[in-house]
Amino acid sequence: MRTVLFVDDEQGILHALERVFLERDDIRCLYAASAAEALEILAREEVWVVVSDYLMPGMRGIELLSRVKARWPQALRIMMTAYADLAVAIDAINKSEAYRFITKPWNNQALIEVVDEALMRYQLVASLKTEDENVFLSLAQTVELKDPYTKGHCDRVARYAVALAQAAGIGAPLIDDIRHGSWLHDCGKIGVPERVLNFPGRLSSEDMEAVMQHPRWGSEVARQARLPESVINIIFYHHERFDGNGYPAGLKGLEIPIEARIVAIADVFDALSSDRPYRKAYSLTAVRQIMVEMTASHFDPVLMELFTPQMAPLLQQAQAGE
DSSP: OOEEEEEOSOHHHHHHHHHHTTTOTTSEEEEESSHHHHHHHHHHSOOSEEEEESSOSSSOHHHHHHHHHHHOTTSEEEEEESOOOHHHHHHHHHHHOOSEEEESSOOHHHHHHHHHHHHHHHHHHHHHTTOOHHHHHHHHHHHHTTOGGGTTHHHHHHHHHHHHHHHTTOOHHHHHHHHHHHHHTTGGGGGSOHHHHTOOSOOOHHHHHHHHTHHHHHHHHHHHTTOOHHHHHHHHHTTOOTTSOOSSSOOOGGGSOHHHHHHHHHHHHHHHTSOBTTBOOOOHHHHHHHHHHHTTTTSOHHHHHHHGGGHHHHHHHHHTTO
């Protein structure tokens, strides 16, 4: 059962948290009035997420979350405090690797979103450790549920990327990783609120920053699950640009791993040829023209030369559901 442990020395806060999650029968919520009580619960229960107050008598929240990190590293740790200064936030991140930092008084919906994202991340890491192809694809489809317009995106990207990898003469072991990395390339979007993913217009700078964090979040999950380095590379680097102006690392040219350069082409090809909340799909002619124009800045020109002749047959197969 998906289990969340809330820790706060104020009973009024614990009662308020209980009311927030009262109707969530898909989550089991446990409550502790001290760090010592929380550690007792953790010793006997499988807790997925720990949400702890910062300033408590005896053991403070940061020390508690640091102990949780040491003994139960798989549990996601969230710090909650009314003392929202930079020093506290940095301490929480450095000492306990806190997943999120929430200030009091909290916004109920924002709190629910953070807890749901943490639960999904726990489940994602646990599932990825199975290294089962069916699980990888199922998880990709779960992430896509957050954005109805991306339904089928990860599977199509995998097909396009594998076709390009084969054309480039890449061997079977790396092709398997490219398929898996393509399925999982957007797994970090579990950390992006649905209202942002489904927003029909131009995003604010704050929301855009949240979207741009998804390669980093996704690669952290993949690394925690001990997936192959090439799969992690795809998740982390698929938004890099050949001219060095991409994110999150700003790599340039051949510094970008070839598996990520391949998936970057496949990802953009599917994005342009599919409907989005803010526009309809482009025609094949328009897609080809746009991507050729983007090659100087975004893509490996050698790989693009291999991919361009494949665009029409790949799109026909995708539209036919093959």
